[in-house]
Amino acid sequence: MHLREVMARVGWGRVFVKPAHGSSAAGIVALQVRGTQVHAVTSVELVRSGSGPTAPEMHNSLRVRTYTDEADVAAIIDALAPDGLHVERWFPKASIGGRVFDLRVVVIGGRPTHAVVRASRTPMTNLHLGGTRGDLEQVRARLGPAGWERAMRTCASAAACFPHSVMVGVDLMVGIDWRRFAVAEVNAFGDLLPRLTGLPDGGAPGLDCYAAQVAHLLAARDAA
Helix, strand or coil: CHHHHHHHHHCCCEEEEEECCCCCCCCCEEEEEECCEEEEEEEEEEECCCCCCCCCEEEEEEEEEEECCHHHHHHHHHHHHHHCEEEEECCCECEECCEEEEEEEEEECCEEEEEEEEEECCCCCCHHHCCEECCHHHHHHHHHHHHHHHHHHHHHHHHCCCCCCCEEEEEEEEECCCCCEEEEEEECCCCCCCCCCECCCCCCECCCHHHHHHHHHHHHHHHC
């Protein structure tokens, strides 16, 4: 598999393989390679019908699956590759309560307004794939005021790369040392967070994501 050859050449044993265009973790493969062994975690459901040469069917699923057969992993990667893929070096994430986590931070008008902890026992933290909302106050306390402020600055800087987008959802990873941060993705549709009100210090306290966006747009109109 060409991907394995490239991973070996650059010294990466763990990567995330992502479709160039997609959402909701569809088609993402968390791949680990050690010697001749492969271990892939993905929401792709691979369905083989019979034992003939017919190409297997693949479906996006709400259940995360693990594949350890190289032929299965190669079939998934090869099927996704024609639409474009990019490969990211695995960023070891911090954990709380035995679950790895990241932060979905909504940035409205350049300012982080909402944040939710997405925790999971699998590499995919997406809430619709079995991830759960973690304790944000616990994460803030562990980071400390300076660490939390730096995390929010990182999200604001990522959002600033898209100046024509009033709202973006930033997926922020916290390193296992609780000092490093990395932006996994910036989502155009990252505000589906029911029952989540704004950060007390984020410019939209008491407002959900949609109300905060409307408030921002109305304020911008009135100031024009």
